[in-house]
Structure formats: structure tokens, C-alpha cells
Amino acid sequence: MPYQATWAKTPEKLNKTELLKLEKDGLDIIEDIYRYAKTGYESIPEDDKSLFKWAGIYEQRPKDGHFMMRVRIPSGRLNSDQARALAGIARDYGRDLVDITTRQAVQFHWLRVEQFPDIFDRLAKVDLSSFEACGDCPRTIVGNPLAGIDPHELFDTTPYVKQLSDTFLLNRDFSNLPRKYKISISASIYNSAHAEINDLAFTPAVKVIDGQEVAGFHVWVGGGLSAKPYLAKQLDIFVVPERVVDVAVAVTSIFRDYGYREKRHNARLKYLVADWGPEKFQEKLVELTGELPSRGEDKIIGWNAGYFTGVHQQKQPGLSYVGLCVPVGRLSGTELEELARLADVYGDGSLRTCNTQNIVIANIPNEKVEALLQEKLLERITPYPKHFTAFAVSCTGTEFCNLALVETKERMRWLAEYLDQEIELDEPIRLHMVGCPNSCGQRQIADIGLQGSLVKTGDGMKEAFDIYIGGTLGPNARFNEKLSGRILADDLPRVLVALIGFFKETKERGESFLQFVQRVGTAAFQEQLDAVLAQLADAR
Amino acid sequence: MFLYRVEVTYTDRSRAEVIVLQESEEKAFKSAGGQIEHHYLPPKKVQEMVIVEKKPAAAGRGFVIDL
Known part of the structure; x- marks a missing residue:
């Protein structure tokens, strides 16, 4: 059922961006970009430029017609075809430059509006998207880059990442939030998805329910960095994996309907959580989800800070992953294309981007690891970088x-x-x-x-x-x-x-x-x- | 145009924060210096002036200065 934009009843209490979003949903810009691609940069009104974020696009400095584009890579999972598509976009349009971000996304620079239709098309062909990588909406889902192969995960979070991403991407029920909104989900016992600095985070936990130990999640809300950093607060609930989407939809609905829209600088979920406290937030959440079990046993025992460089055994016997250091996250499209080739030759084409701006090649049979380590590319993008x-x-x-x-x-x-x-x-x-x-x-x-x-x-x-x-x-x-x-x-x-x-x-x-x-x-x-x-x- | 937040330390160790609207960092320093000259009598000598933050200018935007 479509939601009611209750905040529209009091326009005098809305900031300028909110008024703009009521007139035009951020997602409407995507169709307009196809038009601007024909009419050119000079034809784009300023208000519409600010909505480009919903397409994952920002104007880059010094605002001379070039753009940055961010591509969502939920939980950092890439296959080699996707990596090749990204490399091709960088090579053909982005001066061969690729940046891996601290939320596992990829960014291009130097793009021009005329190029966006082809770029959107190339991304769609490999099931990637830049849409809602920026803007006041749920951004890419951060997760454990080792999901499914991690010896230190409680269970594989891959299906839940996909469910969350599919639920929120291009969903107009959630494309007008008060501010940016960041979700993380991981079952790593080493907190590899940085739960505490996300608006909504799911972390590994167990609970005995009806005499059976069940693996699931604890839930954190209201974290974020920027100029006013705030650590997320843990709620007193336990969520079975099958209910992750329900809970995420409920938390996001609370943010949409009760989040602050008067001043943009206090619109992030952390301000609502700080005002309400976790108890009131949880009461509101349970109104939407129905009763949830209370908190179980936390399974996080430490923090690996999201680093996986080196050669490591996967949880699957006989398979390894190789974590590679990409210095400050920057590589060329040519290097990314070569990584795709290496992933195909030595593994099954699996790559994973990390929130430390690094990359992992996964699913490599142990007997092939040594040959991979001899590859020329691994001299710069190396599994054995120096400390700093x-x-x-x-x-x-x-x-x-x-x-x-x-x-x-x-x-x-x-x-x-x-x-x-x-x-x-x-x-x-x-x-x-x-x-x-x-x-x-x-x-x-x-x-x-x-x-x-x-x-x-x-x-x-x-x-x-x-x-x-x-x-x-x-x-x-x-x-x-x-x-x-x-x-x-x-x-x-x-x-x-x-x-x-x-x-x-x-x-x-x-x-x-x-x-x-x-x-x-x-x-x-x-x-x-x-x-x-x-x-x-x-x-x- | 941007709003610039400029932290100022004077030679007498006192401090101030000056907010100026300008189109570049160079001009922001110049404007902040002008505001300081205008503000103090007798004049205060600046030891250090630092731009610590900038925001795109728009109605309603500003900074909170903790006292």
C-alpha cells in the first residue's frame, strides 16, 4: 500500500530540499537524464542537478560539466563480467580511473551527461546499478565481503543482502527519506561490515527459541559519521534471518515517517534515535513488525576492520581467497579488467570489494594459488603490502x-x-x-x-x-x-x-x-x- | 558561493571563529581578515587563521559554534 507523505501537510516546517522532493521524486530524474543526454549539460536546471544523486551521480569539482558516478555493489560481490563492464566504462568514458569506496561501491570520474544512457545500459546488462547509490534513500547494502566463504561467519548472509537490495532499490515507498540512509548486514564474528557507523545494521547473534539454538541477528540503529559522529544503538530484539526484510522495512518506514525534515543538518536517523532513545524506537518498531524475541547472545568477538589481505583458507575445503591491497582504493580500468581475467583463470570469476577500499579474489582451488601469486598485476595490487x-x-x-x-x-x-x-x-x-x-x-x-x-x-x-x-x-x-x-x-x-x-x-x-x-x-x-x-x- | 568556517587564534592566545560567505578559499581568508579588522578596537593580531569547513551556500545553512 502506498504511504502517505504526512510531512507534506506542514510545508512551512520543511527545508528547501524537502519541498523540491515533494514536487519531484528523486527517482524521476533517471528518465530526465536520458533527455539531458540529448540536450546537453547547459540545459540542466540547478534543482535537477541536485536530484542527479538519486541516479548515483554528483557534479565533480570544478563543476565544468564533468560528473562522478557511484555504482552499488551490495556486500562487495562482483563477478568477472560485472568487473569487465565497470572496467570498460572507466576506459571508454572515465579516463581509465576506478575508485573503490569505503562502502564497497565503485566510483568513476570525468563522465559527461551525454554518456549516461550508454553507461546505465552497460550496468543493467550485468545486473549492476548506480541508481540510489547517492541521495536521500537506502544506499548500497554494506556487508561482509567474504559472505559465503568466511570461516568466521555464523552463516552466509548473501541471500539476505540480495533480499534487502531488491526490496529497496527503485522502491518509491522509500525513495524520499529525510536524508541518506545506510544499511549494513554481516554474520562475521569480526564485525567486518562496520555495524556501528550505519543507520541500520544487522550483526550475528544466537538465541534459544523453543529449546533450539537459532542463528540470527541483533539490530543496531542510528549510527553515522560526518561532522557529528554517533555510534549506533543496539535494540533489545533478536531477528531470525527470514524476518530481516520485515525489520529493515519497518526501521526505514519509521525514518521516513518520523525522521526530521525541517533542517537537513539534523535529518539523519541518528538524530531521531538520540532524541527517542533505543527503547522508544523499539516500541515504534514492534508496532510495525509485531512482537519480536528479546536480544540473544552477541556473537561478535572482535573487529577485523575489514582487512583481508593475504592468502586465506575459505570455509570450503580446498578453496582459498586472496585479499589484495589496492593502495587508497584507486586502480585503473585496465587493472580491474586484468583482475576479472585472473578471477576467471584461477577462480570461478568471483571478486569482492571491501570497505577498506581493497579487493578479494575468491574461490581459488588451493593448487592454483601459487601460480596466481606470480601474476604481474599482483606486484602492485599485492596480497603482501607493506604495513602502512x-x-x-x-x-x-x-x-x-x-x-x-x-x-x-x-x-x-x-x-x-x-x-x-x-x-x-x-x-x-x-x-x-x-x-x-x-x-x-x-x-x-x-x-x-x-x-x-x-x-x-x-x-x-x-x-x-x-x-x-x-x-x-x-x-x-x-x-x-x-x-x-x-x-x-x-x-x-x-x-x-x-x-x-x-x-x-x-x-x-x-x-x-x-x-x-x-x-x-x-x-x-x-x-x-x-x-x-x-x-x-x-x-x- | 560557499560558507566558510574559519578558526582564528590571536597572538594573545584568545580564539574566535569567523563565518564568511565567499566564492573561494583565498577570498574567504581575505574576507575573514577584513571582518577581524573591523571587529576589534584596539586591533588584535592574528597568529593563525584556518579554514576548517566549507558548505555550499543556501538559505538556512550555517554552522554551530560551541562556546
Whole structure:
């Protein structure tokens, strides 16, 4: 039954975007894009440009007629035909550039409106879509990239990812939400789908029902990053897998019908959850779903941060997956095409994108692994990356993003490479770099987060960074904390060498960076930062 | 046009946040400097001026400054 847009009764309480969405559903833009492809960029009204997001398209910096397109890859599952289609789009239209995002999607740049009909068509032919990859709607479903092959999953979530994706994609009951809406689902006991930073998350759990232990999910609501990060709250319910879609539809309906539409900056679900609290939210949820069992036993025991580099045994005997590091998520279409070929030759064509901007080739018979490892491509996109390159994440930055203040992608890649040359560590440090507070590069969950700013100096405007330390998800999830003192971009290598050197010299055997931060406190890092900043000031 | 949020530290260690509407980062710094000159008498000397955030300008957009 179609829903009633109850908020339309009080237009004086709606922001400008909401009024626009009442006049024209975001999904209507898809048909219009075919028209604009014939009439050209100059013919697109500004209001319609803002709706391009529903087609997965943003104008890229500096708004000269080029666009970015994001393609949904639910749970990161790709087959080789799909990878080849993506590679072809990059090669033919996107200057051979492919970025893997922190939500397992793929992004192209340099596209023009004339090209979109052919791109939509190419995606549809391989069952991919850019639709609702952006906009105020349910975006791509993030999941365990190892779903179905993971020795550490409670059960395979692949069918539930598909059900969720099929339920929400192009569904006009949910194409006008108050704001963006992110779902994650995983049965990995290592929280590989980053549950706590999603609007709605399903995590593995068990519960004894009628004398039988049943595997299912716990449910989290209201997480998100951006300028006001908030960890999702767990509800006191247990959901059997068969009811995942019911519960997701109910949570999304609550967001649609009760979420805030007056001001865009407090429209995300996290603001409603913060106001209501999980108890009231759950009461409303149960009104829609009917009674649900109370919470069972949580099965998450840690956080793997979404990293799978290296060669690993699958849960299927005789098969392995090979996790490859794609430095800061950027590869060429040519490289993606070669990955598709390798997936066909050595495996069954299965590839998986990761929320750490990396990629996995799955289902490789053990006897073929050695030959795969000898392939030329794996010299750069390697299963055995050096520590800092392996754990470096970056947003798009000023190269293409209109909101970024600083360049990030190439800087993070270079910086990680530099640290790999300078420091040998036996423990990984996850570095995330972002160009603005919106945190597409998930700065808040990094061991060391770097957030860009612009400083006015006697020598003109210079790029600079704030440093944050000690973020984690999973048990004891917490966002990282800011250190006082702004670092010019040129000084970042020296400052990071000092801070990481402090960790390396002072840590106990086997102690992780997070454990170290928790033991010594941020004040100890602040002392180190103050000292190195003083040295830098003296040297000027 | 963008709304820019500029963090300012003065030589006396006091701090302020200046919000300016401008079309580029360079111009935002210049406008923020102008606003500061206009605001203080006797004048305050700026030690550090940093753009920490920008948003596309539109009616109703702004920043919250924690005091």
C-alpha cells in the first residue's frame, strides 16, 4: 500500500530540499537524464542537478560539466563480467580511473551527461546499478565481503543482502527519506561490515527459541559519521534471518515517517534515535513488525576492520581467497579488467570489494594459488603490502570533491609509502585521511585519523591537518580523539614518524596501537606532538 | 558561493571563529581578515587563521559554534 507523505501537510516546517522532493521524486530524474543526454549539460536546471544523486551521480569539482558516478555493489560481490563492464566504462568514458569506496561501491570520474544512457545500459546488462547509490534513500547494502566463504561467519548472509537490495532499490515507498540512509548486514564474528557507523545494521547473534539454538541477528540503529559522529544503538530484539526484510522495512518506514525534515543538518536517523532513545524506537518498531524475541547472545568477538589481505583458507575445503591491497582504493580500468581475467583463470570469476577500499579474489582451488601469486598485476595490487600502505584509507579530496579543503588521495598514498620506507613495525596502524569534516574516508574509526584544513601563512594559503588517535569499532567501539595542534601538510611525514616512533619504542610486546593508546592515554601523544611541533617551529 | 568556517587564534592566545560567505578559499581568508579588522578596537593580531569547513551556500545553512 502506498504511504502517505504526512510531512507534506506542514510545508512551512520543511527545508528547501524537502519541498523540491515533494514536487519531484528523486527517482524521476533517471528518465530526465536520458533527455539531458540529448540536450546537453547547459540545459540542466540547478534543482535537477541536485536530484542527479538519486541516479548515483554528483557534479565533480570544478563543476565544468564533468560528473562522478557511484555504482552499488551490495556486500562487495562482483563477478568477472560485472568487473569487465565497470572496467570498460572507466576506459571508454572515465579516463581509465576506478575508485573503490569505503562502502564497497565503485566510483568513476570525468563522465559527461551525454554518456549516461550508454553507461546505465552497460550496468543493467550485468545486473549492476548506480541508481540510489547517492541521495536521500537506502544506499548500497554494506556487508561482509567474504559472505559465503568466511570461516568466521555464523552463516552466509548473501541471500539476505540480495533480499534487502531488491526490496529497496527503485522502491518509491522509500525513495524520499529525510536524508541518506545506510544499511549494513554481516554474520562475521569480526564485525567486518562496520555495524556501528550505519543507520541500520544487522550483526550475528544466537538465541534459544523453543529449546533450539537459532542463528540470527541483533539490530543496531542510528549510527553515522560526518561532522557529528554517533555510534549506533543496539535494540533489545533478536531477528531470525527470514524476518530481516520485515525489520529493515519497518526501521526505514519509521525514518521516513518520523525522521526530521525541517533542517537537513539534523535529518539523519541518528538524530531521531538520540532524541527517542533505543527503547522508544523499539516500541515504534514492534508496532510495525509485531512482537519480536528479546536480544540473544552477541556473537561478535572482535573487529577485523575489514582487512583481508593475504592468502586465506575459505570455509570450503580446498578453496582459498586472496585479499589484495589496492593502495587508497584507486586502480585503473585496465587493472580491474586484468583482475576479472585472473578471477576467471584461477577462480570461478568471483571478486569482492571491501570497505577498506581493497579487493578479494575468491574461490581459488588451493593448487592454483601459487601460480596466481606470480601474476604481474599482483606486484602492485599485492596480497603482501607493506604495513602502512596496507592500512591506508583516503577520501576523494580536492581532486574531484566540491566540499574537500585539501588533496588527500595521492598524499595518503605517498605518505603511507614514505612511512613504509622509514618505519618497520610488527603491528599495523590504520591511517585514514579526509579532506573535510564529512569524513567519507571514515577518519573517526582510524588508529590515526588525519583531517584536512587550510591555513593562512606568511607564504600564502597552505594545506594542513588535525590529528586524531585511537578509534575502533567492535567491542568497546569509540571514535578517535583530537590532538591539539595543527600540522602543515609538508610536516606530516616528520610528525607521523615521531608519533609512530613513540609507539614503536614504548609499546609492550604484541601490544596493538589501540591498546597502547588506551594504556598511555592521549596526553602522552600530545606531549610528543607538542615536542615535535616545537622543533619544527625552531627550525623555521 | 560557499560558507566558510574559519578558526582564528590571536597572538594573545584568545580564539574566535569567523563565518564568511565567499566564492573561494583565498577570498574567504581575505574576507575573514577584513571582518577581524573591523571587529576589534584596539586591533588584535592574528597568529593563525584556518579554514576548517566549507558548505555550499543556501538559505538556512550555517554552522554551530560551541562556546
